[in-house]
Amino acid sequence: MPRPLTLKDNLQESHLFMRRVIAAVIGSALLVSALIGRLIYLQVVAYETYKTQSEDNRVKIEAVPPNRGLIYDRNGVLLAENLPAYRLDIIPEQVQDLDYTLKQLARLIELRDYDLERFEKQRERLRTRPFEGIPLRLHLSDEEVARFAINRHRLPGVEVRAVLTRHYPFGSSTAHAIGYVGRVNEKDLQILDETNYRGTTHTGKVGVEKAYEDILHGAVGYQNLETNVQGRTLRVLDRQSPVPGSDLYLNLDIRLQQATEAAFEDYSGAAVAIDPRNGAVLAFASLPGFDPNPFVKGIDVDDYNALQHNIDQPLFNRALRGQYPPGSTLKPFVGLAGLEAGATHAHSKTFCPGFYQLPEGERKYRDWKRSGHGMVDLNDAIAQSCDVYFYDLARTLGIDKMHDFLAQFGFGHKSGIDLVGELGGLLPSRDWKRNSRNEPWFPGETLISGIGQGFNLTTPIQLAAGTAALATYGQYHTPHMVNALRRPGSDALEPVHVQPVKRIPIINHDHWQQVIDSMIAVVHGPRGTARKLAEGIDYRIAGKTGTAQVFSLPQEDEYEYDPEEIEKRLRDHALFVAFAPADQPEIALGVIVENGGSGSGVAGPIARKILDAYFAGKHATQ
Amino acid sequence: MLLNDTINPGSGTRRSWLQRIHLDGLLLLGLIMLCGMGLVVLYSAGGQSDALIHRQLLRLSLAFGTLVVVAQIPPGLLYRWTPWVFGVGVLLLLAVLVAGDIGKGAQRWLDLGVIRFQPSEMIKLMMPMMLAWYLADARLPPDAKHLLIAGTLIVVPTLLIAKQPDLGTSLLIASSGFFVLFLAGLRWRLLGGLTILAGACLPALWYFMHDYQKQRVLTFLDPSQDPMGSGYHIIQSKIAIGSGGLYGKGWLNGTQSHLEFLPERSTDFIFAVLAEEFGLIGILLVLLVYGAVILRSLYIATQAQDTFTRLLSGSLSLTFFVYLIVNTGMVTGLLPVVGLPLPLFSYGGTSMVTLMAAFGILMSIHTHKKLLPG
Numbered sequence: 002m003p004r005p006l007t008l009k010d011n012l013q014e015s016h017l018f019m020r021r022v023i024a025a026v027i028g029s030a031l032l033v034s035a036l037i038g039r040l041i042y043l044q045v046v047a048y049e050t051y052k053t054q055s056e057d058n059r060v061k062i063e064a065v066p067p068n069r070g071l072i073y074d075r076n077g078v079l080l081a082e083n084l085p086a087y088r089l090d091i092i093p094e095q096v097q098d099l100d101y102t103l104k105q106l107a108r109l110i111e112l113r114d115y116d117l118e119r120f121e122k123q124r125e126r127l128r129t130r131p132f133e134g135i136p137l138r139l140h141l142s143d144e145e146v147a148r149f150a151i152n153r154h155r156l157p158g159v160e161v162r163a164v165l166t167r168h169y170p171f172g173s174s175t176a177h178a179i180g181y182v183g184r185v186n187e188k189d190l191q192i193l194d195e196t197n198y199r200g201t202t203h204t205g206k207v208g209v210e211k212a213y214e215d216i217l218h219g220a221v222g223y224q225n226l227e228t229n230v231q232g233r234t235l236r237v238l239d240r241q242s243p244v245p246g247s248d249l250y251l252n253l254d255i256r257l258q259q260a261t262e263a264a265f266e267d268y269s270g271a272a273v274a275i276d277p278r279n280g281a282v283l284a285f286a287s288l289p290g291f292d293p294n295p296f297v298k299g300i301d302v303d304d305y306n307a308l309q310h311n312i313d314q315p316l317f318n319r320a321l322r323g324q325y326p327p328g329s330t331l332k333p334f335v336g337l338a339g340l341e342a343g344a345t346h347a348h349s350k351t352f353c354p355g356f357y358q359l360p361e362g363e364r365k366y367r368d369w370k371r372s373g374h375g376m377v378d379l380n381d382a383i384a385q386s387c388d389v390y391f392y393d394l395a396r397t398l399g400i401d402k403m404h405d406f407l408a409q410f411g412f413g414h415k416s417g418i419d420l421v422g423e424l425g426g427l428l429p430s431r432d433w434k435r436n437s438r439n440e441p442w443f444p445g446e447t448l449i450s451g452i453g454q455g456f457n458l459t460t461p462i463q464l465a466a467g468t469a470a471l472a473t474y475g476q477y478h479t480p481h482m483v484n485a486l487r488r489p490g491s492d493a494l495e496p497v498h499v500q501p502v503k504r505i506p507i508i509n510h511d512h513w514q515q516v517i518d519s520m521i522a523v524v525h526g527p528r529g530t531a532r533k534l535a536e537g538i539d540y541r542i543a544g545k546t547g548t549a550q551v552f553s554l555p556q557e558d559e560y561e562y563d564p565e566e567i568e569k570r571l572r573d574h575a576l577f578v579a580f581a582p583a584d585q586p587e588i589a590l591g592v593i594v595e596n597g598g599s600g601s602g603v604a605g606p607i608a609r610k611i612l613d614a615y616f617a618g619k620h621a622t623q
Numbered sequence: 624m625l626l627n628d629t630i631n632p633g634s635g636t637r638r639s640w641l642q643r644i645h646l647d648g649l650l651l652l653g654l655i656m657l658c659g660m661g662l663v664v665l666y667s668a669g670g671q672s673d674a675l676i677h678r679q680l681l682r683l684s685l686a687f688g689t690l691v692v693v694a695q696i697p698p699g700l701l702y703r704w705t706p707w708v709f710g711v712g713v714l715l716l717l718a719v720l721v722a723g724d725i726g727k728g729a730q731r732w733l734d735l736g737v738i739r740f741q742p743s744e745m746i747k748l749m750m751p752m753m754l755a756w757y758l759a760d761a762r763l764p765p766d767a768k769h770l771l772i773a774g775t776l777i778v779v780p781t782l783l784i785a786k787q788p789d790l791g792t793s794l795l796i797a798s799s800g801f802f803v804l805f806l807a808g809l810r811w812r813l814l815g816g817l818t819i820l821a822g823a824c825l826p827a828l829w830y831f832m833h834d835y836q837k838q839r840v841l842t843f844l845d846p847s848q849d850p851m852g853s854g855y856h857i858i859q860s861k862i863a864i865g866s867g868g869l870y871g872k873g874w875l876n877g878t879q880s881h882l883e884f885l886p887e888r889s890t891d892f893i894f895a896v897l898a899e900e901f902g903l904i905g906i907l908l909v910l911l912v913y914g915a916v917i918l919r920s921l922y923i924a925t926q927a928q929d930t931f932t933r934l935l936s937g938s939l940s941l942t943f944f945v946y947l948i949v950n951t952g953m954v955t956g957l958l959p960v961v962g963l964p965l966p967l968f969s970y971g972g973t974s975m976v977t978l979m980a981a982f983g984i985l986m987s988i989h990t991h992k993k994l995l996p997g
Contacts, residue, residue, distance in 0.1 A: 011929070014763050017808045018933055022921050025805070025941055029917070032948050033910065039955045043865040044903045051865025055878055227878075 063226055064200030067219030068165055070246030072179055072209065074255040075283075075484060080175050081210070083165035087141040088202075089149070090134030093124060095158030102156055103137075109152055110138055110145040115299055119184060136202055139166065139184075140298045167203060167210075167297045173290030174259055177318045178251075178282075178482065180208015180420075181293035197221045203297065207318070209249065209482050211421045216486055219246035245489040252281035252484045260614030261286040264607045270574075270594040271319035271461040272611060273480070277469030277580060277589045280478025280499065282418070284611065287319040322424045324458040325593050329386045329600065330547035330578045331407070331453030333471060333516050335394060336379050338406035340512035344397040347515045350376045353389035359396070359444055366392050366448050369548070383519035384529045386546060388452050395451025400442060403450065404430035409505045410467035411477060417500055418462055418480040426463050429456035453547065464591025468578040471520075472543065472586035474513050475505030517543050521583045524605075531577070531605040540616055541583040544608065546600030547576030572596040577604035581612050588615050645694040645990040647923065653916035654690075654967065654982060658683055660909055661893075661968035667875045668888045668896040669970065675889070679970055686979035693983025697991045698932045701984065705756040709749045715742035716783040743784045743792045744977045748984070750780060750796045751938035754803035759931035764808030773804055788833050791949070791961035798945050802938040807930075840959050856892065857956050859885050864898035864955060871902030889970040891962055894954040917944050920982075923989045932988040939981045946978075 043051065072081035089110065096102045106112060116138050123135045137159075141149070146161055153159065167182045169175055182203040185193070189204050193214075198204070199221055205211035222243030227236045261272050261284045274284035291308055295301070300308075308316050317323070339345040355373030356365040368374065368388040374381065382390035395403060408414070413428025427433075429450055431442040449455035459467075462480055470477040479500035486495050507513065520543035523529040530546045550573055575597025580589040590608050597603035641648045662676060662683075669675040719742055754773055761769045777800035784793035805814070829837065863877065863885050872878070877899035888896050898906055920940035927933035946966040952958035954965075964974050 010762075014808075014930060015933070017763060018806055018937065019925055021806045021808065022925055022937060025802075025937075026918070026921065029941075029944050029948070032952075033914070035957065036948065036951050036955065037907070037910070039952075039957050040864070040898070040903055040906055043861060043955060044868050044898065047865050048868045051862050052868065054862045055866035 063224050065222035065224055065240070065243045066200035066202075067221060067243035068245040069167065069182070069203075070213075070217040070219065070486075070489075071248045072217075073248065073250050074253050074258075075251060075281075076254060076256075077250075078255050080169065080171060080251065080253075080255060081179055082168050082170065084168045085163055086139065086166040087146050088136050088162050088164045088166075089138040089141055090160050090162055091120070091137050092134050092158045092160070097157065102159060105152070105156060106137070106149075106159065109148045110141060112138060113301065115302060119299065122187070134160065134162065139202070164202075169293050169297075171255060171259075172292045172294060173315075174255065174262055174286075175253075176208075176290045176293040177287040177320060178208060178253055178258070178285040179293075180210040180212075181206055181296045182210050183296050184299055206296070207422065208420060209251065212419050213249055213483060213486075217246040217249065219489070220244040247486040247488045249483050250485045250487065250494060251482055252276070252283060253285060253482065254283050254615075254618065256618050257284045257611070257615055258286060260284075260618075261611050262288060262290070264610035264614075265594070268594045268597055268603070268607075269313050269319070270592070270597065270604075270607075271323055272590065272592045272607070273320050273461045273465040274611060274615070275465045275469045275478075275480050275589045277472045277476075277478070277586045280466070280469070280480050280502075281484060282480050282482050283588060283615070285320050285482065287317070287321070287323070289313050289315040291315040318422070319593070319595075320461045321418070321420055322422060322460065323593065324424055324426050324460055325574055325576070326455075326457050326549035327412075327453040327459040327464065328547035328549040328574075328576055329388075329453055330464060330545050330576045330591075331412075331457065331459075332383055332386065332391055333520055333545050333578075334407050334410055334412070334467065335391055335398070335403060335451050335453075336383055336519070337471070337512060337516045338403055339394045339398050340379070340515065341406065341508045342398055342402050344402075345379060345394055347380070347512075348378050350378045351382070351387075351390045351393050352376050353387050355389070357389045357392040357448065359448070362445065364445065366445070379515065380519040380522055381528070383516070383545065384522035384526045386523075386530050391451040392448040395447050396444065398451075400429065400447040400450060401431055403447070404428055404433075407467075409475075409477065409503075410470050411463050412457075412459055412467060416460075416462050416466050416480050419482050419497075423462065424460055426460050427456055427458040454550065461591045461593050464576070464578050464593070465589050466591075468580055468591060469586070469589035470505060471513070471516065472580035472589050474510065475507050477503040477505060479503075517583065520545055520579075524579075530601045533601070534605050534609045538609075540581055540612075542579050542581045542609070542612060543583040543586075544577060544579035544605065546605055547578070548598075548600045549574040549576060551596065570596055572598045575600045575602070575604035577608040579608050579612065581616075587619075588612065642990050644691070645987055646691065647919070647986045647989050650916065650919045650923070650982060650986060650989075653912055653919060654687075654979075656912050657909070657916065657967040660912070661965075663874065664893055664897045664900070664968060665889060665970055667877060667900055668893050671875065675970065682971075682975050686975040689976050690979040690983040690986070693980045694986040694990065696983075696987055698929075698935075698984075698988050699991075701752065701935075701987070702756060702759070702931050705749070705752045708745075709753040709756075712742055712746045712749045713780055713783070716746065716780060718742070720783065720786060741973050743787070743789060743796070744973045746780050746784065746796055747792070747799065747942070747977050748939075748980060750777070751799045751803050751935050751942065754800050755931045755934035755938065758803065758807050758934060759929070761807075763930065764810060765804065770804070770809070770813075773800070777801065785831070788836065789962075790832070790836055791963045794961070795942065795945060795949070795963065799938050799942040802941045803934045806924075806934050806937040806941075856886050856960055860892055860895040860954050861956050863892075863895040867899040867902045869903050871898070871900045871905055874900050876900060891950065891960075891964055891969060892954055893968050893970070894951050894965050897968070898954075913947055917947075920985055923985050927988050928992060936985050936988050939985060943978070943981065 069083055071079060071083065074080055093099060103112070103117070120135060120137045141161065149161055169179065169181065183206040184202060185198060185204045193204060197218070197220060201218065201221070205214040205217065210217065220243060222241050224240040225238040227238055257274065261274065265288045269288055271287045272284060273282065275282055295304060340347065353368055353374040355368045355371050358365055369386070373389070374385055374387040377385065377387045377390050381387065407428055413426055415423045415425040429446070434440055434442050446455055450457055466477070466480050481499050483497050486497055487493070488495065521541060523546065524531045524534045524542045524544050526532065531544055534542060534544070551571055575594040577592045577600055578590060580586040590611060592604045592608045594604045594607060639648060641651070662679060665679055666676055753776055757773060757776065758765055758769060765773065777797055781793045781797040784796060877896055885892055885895055897909065917940055920943065921937065924933055924937035924940055927936050943966060946963060949958060949961060950963050950965040953960050953963065964971055966978050967975070
């Protein structure tokens with residue numbers, strides 16, 4: 002070495018160095034002891050804790066929602082399908098700054114307040130399930146997906162998922178019959194099994210979609226995923242596949258349904274068509290309708306309000322929940338009640354001077370025909386819709402017998418159709434009035450009940466089902482929307498459970514025939530109120546017209562000053578019940594046209610069009 | 624002095640063939656063992672990627688090559704080059720600050736066209752060399768003037784690196800300089816005073832820290848405060864280590880690391896993978912080898928013949944220990960996350976070469992000995 006070693010005290014320095022090395026070794030040993038102590042703590046003392054945490058870390062259980070069952074009409078036409086759509090999910094745990102992320106996203110895709118509110122609620126609910134995607138927006142457009150894709154690197158914890166969403170190709174035509182699905186909300190979760198709905202975003206809200214929710218939904222599946230920090234799936238450890246929902250085959254014929262809607266033109270109202278042989282609902286229309294598809298996506302508040310406040314009430318399911326005075330459409334039933342109870346005979350006649358007076362009263366109960374019908378028997382009274390005959394018959398029969406007989410046809414209580422939210426109408430009786438109003442029954446009320454006015458209220462379903470029971474000599478079938486279901490992976494159709502037929506006791510078969518003949522006379526008789534319907538017809542209809550008074554006027558300001566509109570909305574509701582062919586009925590109808598004015602002039606022709614469409618369709622398929 | 628084993632360096636019976644090519648067998652064995660174990664763990668941590676192992680093998684060859692080459696350089700030559708190389712190193716540090724490449728948010732790299740070069744790595748070696756050089760002629764323990772100049776020599780590069788910012792490396796470099804002073808006999812009283820002074824400077828240090836560095840310290844104090852953010856590393860690392868238990872989950876069976884819960888698992892946090900898969904037993908085994916390497920290095924230091932080589936080899940040995948303890952302390956949650964690799968285990972090139980160069984110097988010091996006058 003080129004250095005003068007001798008100038009320094011090498012030995013002394015060497016000792017000094019040695020001491021320092023020993024000190025350093027001691028210091029290092031202390032540090033290593035601390036490290037080993039720490040390791041013993043982590044790996045031995047707290048081993049169980051960390052072991053558990055590591056297991057939790059590793060595996061993420063993800064729910065795999067089942068595919069919702071499809072809905073077909075009776076001819077296999079698809080009415081509710083599942084279309085692929087893009088959904089934007091946020092995994093809050095992976096988002097660094099949620100507000101910032103949402104702000105950024107709002108620039109890329111359309112985010113409405115509705116979406117954000119829903120997201121917040123969901124987030125609150127899913128707090129116990131970290132690392133689960135929470136839907137923010139459904140139905141992203143291709144453009145939105147593309148815009149997001151470009152920016153996704155800036156937005157960790159946000160992902161676009163391809164999901165299947167419900168679509169109703171016939172739009173408003175099926176809105177009231179099939180209903181629609183919507184986002185699962187708090188209220189739904191009180192009913193639904195939360196486990197089975199993990200991963201499911203939509204549930205049936207109304208219509209068949211709601212009534213058959215459990216069948217359509219299927220069973221949730223699971224997969225155990227190994228994930229990394231980013232939540233990215235590395236491997237599927239095991240998977241229990243979801244069981245898809247069953248497909249439903251409706252009794253509905255979509256062609257008849259559309260023809261029914263078309264027959265109404267611009268009128269509001271409802272029509273229900275039933276196969277009297279089995280209660281199958283062939284058409285179920287409530288007009289105006291609405292497009293159910295926006296409800297699947299989450300309808301905009303403004304659009305919803307527009308629907309909600311529309312004076313024509315498109316969201317109102319008139320067929321299911323519309324309760325109208327049946328008016329003269331009740332007369333065949335009252336007439337049959339009279340015959341079966343022995344209160345009248347087919348050929349006993351009543352004089353109609355145009356009004357009726359109770360022996361003890363002053364009040365005149367008017368006939369719709371001022372000049373009166375003269376001497377009428379039951380057949381005339383039904384064909385010409387004579388009110389006086391039925392005032393008299395009702396008085397002879399009495400309200401309670403009338404109630405009991407008519408109740409057998411489904412009036413006054415829910416039909417039990419396989420839809421949710423049905424209303425039962427009202428079939429008045431002494432008991433009913435005492436119980437619900439604590440008032441005595443007045444004889445005059447019996448009279449107006451006999452012509453389907455007064456307290457009487459029926460729904461279109463009840464009219465159709467009651468008429469069907471009349472057409473089949475007392476075989477009352479509970480109306481049903483769904484015919485069969487097809488379980489996943491099976492080709493066989495499995496009939497759904499239906500209520501057994503109720504047989505209305507028959508005292509004399511001829512009584513029924515007489516009433517049916519009178520209903521045929523309504524259309525085909527020379528003086529029938531609906532004789533115009535028989536023009537150019539190649540089948541026979543048994544029907545009955547009806548007109549129901551409109552007592553109240555919707556108090557909507559914007560219409561208050563429009564006399565024409567007021568005039569229109571004060572017009573009577575027009576009704577028509579029918580079945581055809583009269584001798585071998587295949588279809589029974591209940592038609593209500595709001596503010597139609599006259600049963601014969603408006604409701605009858607609509608019924609004819611529906612029946613024509615039915616027979617035309619039948620011929621086309623044969 | 625223990626001169627008897629160096630009294631006849633030229634005699635064929637005492638010198639093995641390794642010593643003839645200036646390598647120390649025991650130290651080399653320890654290093655190879657560590658690198659071998661490192662490769663085993665890295666294979667698992669890197670997701671069993673052959674490509675990764677190939678690259679690491681390439682680096683190891685380069686590193687061992689460097690070791691062999693450096694070991695051939697006689698300490699005298701090192702002594703003469705030291706001030707110049709140190710000067711160049713400091714200039715390069717300045718260059719990095721002006722024109723450095725930004726990698727992972729910090730300016731540490733200097734792009735020389737062919738290779739990207741981290742001058743701070745070079746300073747890791749140059750710092751103890753420079754201080755040992757400076758104190759080589761001084762009477763030890765060093766006096767006030769020597770201490771002042773030595774202090775300046777430590778502080779300037781440390782600050783330059785801290786400014787990049789690379790807190791971990793700057794602290795390592797400062798400590799390697801400090802170790803020279805310590806081994807040179809820095810008085811205990813002065814040491815105590817410096818400790819107090821350092822404590823007093825902590826608030827100032829806080830002021831100079833970047834936000835992410837402050838965050839690291841805060842996170843160290845309470846990792847659960849931000850479990851998905853910066854506390855995440857520590858929490859996941861502790862889970863990995865703890866879940867390894869006494870015997871570990873077995874090689875390639877570490878779920879924490881394989882499922883990417885553990886960040887930086889091939890680099891800074893590879894110790895957690897070792898702990899998870901091989902348990903406490905495995906760690907103790909590895910620590911034993913580390914201990915052997917460090918003790919052998921310190922033994923070499925005690926056997927050095929002059930102040931320069933003595934101080935230099937002592938400092939290098941202790942710095943190696945600091946690497947080990949800082950990394951393991953960080954991974955086990957005893958120290959804040961400072962971003963230092965586990966020496967010889969972590970995936971990465973430059974630090975590996977630097978380390979091997981340091982061991983090359985140690986071997987050179989041990990094998991280039993002259994007969995001394997009794």
